[in-house]
Amino acid sequence: MRGAGAGGMGRQLKSEPIALLGIGKIARDQHIPAIARSDAFHLTATVSRSGGVDGVENHTDIAALLAARPDIGVVSLCMPPVPRFDIAMAALAAGKHVMLEKPPGATVSEVHKLERLARAKGVTLFATWHSRHAAGVARARAHLRDARITHVQIDWREDVRRWHPGQDWIWQAGGLGVFDPGINALSIMTAVLPQPVHLTAATLAFPANRDTPIAADLVFAGAAGLRVDAAFDWRQEGPQSWTITVQTTDGELRLTDGGATLHIDGVLQTVAGIGEYPGLYHRFAELIEAGQSDVDTSPLAHVADAFLLGRRTTVAAFHD
Template identity: 70%
Template sequence: MSIALVGIGKIARDQHLPAIADSDRFALAATVSGSGGIDGVENHADIAALLHARPDIPAVSLCMPPVPRFVAARAAIAAGRHVMLEKPPGASVTEVFRLERLARAAGVSLFATWHSRMAAGVAPARAWLAGKRITRLRIDWKEDVRKWHPGQDWIWQPGGLGVFDPGINALSILTELCPGALHVAEAELTFPANRDTPIAARLTFTDGAGLDATADFDWRQEGGEIWQIEIETDIGALKLTEGGARLFIDGAEQPTAGCGEYPALYRHFATLLAEGRPDVDTAPQLHVADAFLLGRRVTGAPFHD
């Protein structure tokens, strides 16, 4: 199936393009980029031009920053195209709900992706947790923003999410492992004095029954990334590291298998198209929204890229 990639930035080049190139279900037919596309691939200046010129392309994958994504997704849905959304699926929860309703009414598939859920250790971790009582949960998600988002001003602007851009990856795993079990009870958000989104966040979750559950997100990490989730239960402990790629049960590493996060996303998108259904889960984004609603704001040192 032909697919168009909209927004040719770092995530598109690092993840989407290789995944599509290796896919046996999709072929890249066109791109949309105002700053230049991909050598040998037809490029359009905006999504309106693409939709007009290429009615034969049934699916689009939107990789631009979250704030402009709603307009592009709405236009694609109105043109009868299936839509895949890079995470987070929108700049607000409300607009994602609107897109889902529009997609259902138009009879097209809408896929709100959460790539970290496709990490090799996540599915076996969920299977191991089934039937166990969680007693403690700890998330540490820390990285160097200068390494992973160099010169990307949009992340510091309203709607850019700041440290929640990577932090929502952890929350996507959390809501996969513990669907509907927790909500944010307290939050502390550290904003650089010269920025509009947080550089660090500390969250406390509750299950209403005294569970000890916290998350610590930080973009000021030096000396290597920390992307891990630790869960203690009534009959053992689980640890996911490297963003969910590695799984440990009671200290012993478990065998895992997978095709890679983004190849798995495109496989799932193909399945959705074949079955004619959407997949739109806003649970990770709801945690972020609650953190902003409940969060105590702390002003930190100015950040300069």
């Protein structure tokens, strides 16, 4: 449920100490720089078994962090979704405000359980979708609010060896495979379309030696005959493509570069933003101040539907 109240009174944040858990590629590339730019938070501690951050105290697990630093009331979780649930439960049970890297969980049900615990403890839970903070997304949503949409084409094609080198967890059950980037497209789709859509067909291509798909073709249906076609592929070589094209009765809207660039009827639009991950931490601070949570599971539900409804095909084995 998007924007659900977390209970309790809001409070003004003034550079609150925050702990970052899971110091991998996404933490180093995005979270640490975003926190460094934030006026609301300063990085005070990390939890990592493979190395922390220079100049910041590090702990081996969530229990050690909670015992050593009861003064830290805010945590951001960056580890893969399968091990994240128990850590999030421990943090919420201890009364911490929790931010979840996308996808918010390995299953929809566990995210709902986290949401219930956050509500019971009166703390903020923020299930993030970083692509919704891409520069062109808010403008696209506003433009489409009253539009008559006839067709949407999503093309999300990238080279897994370039973007996820050596990340075996992503090929294991619960790792999502090509839906790890594809869910970013679904998070934009669910943000900009004025009416919901539902999955009607899917084909999932699994490498012979992997538990998660390397490609997926999806079809969604909406009101008044709306159709959405989505193609996700991790085998793209050369130029990478993260594009959403929306046809309306009044013209065409196109988001490219993962939502960063917006064209309307072929004309480049001027859009601005503070950046995807800085935008997440700004939103997290707003939610804590307001005493609210933001837990929208709709992109994850679409992925779950794809695994439920999808026709499985086997393709060539993948070797990193």
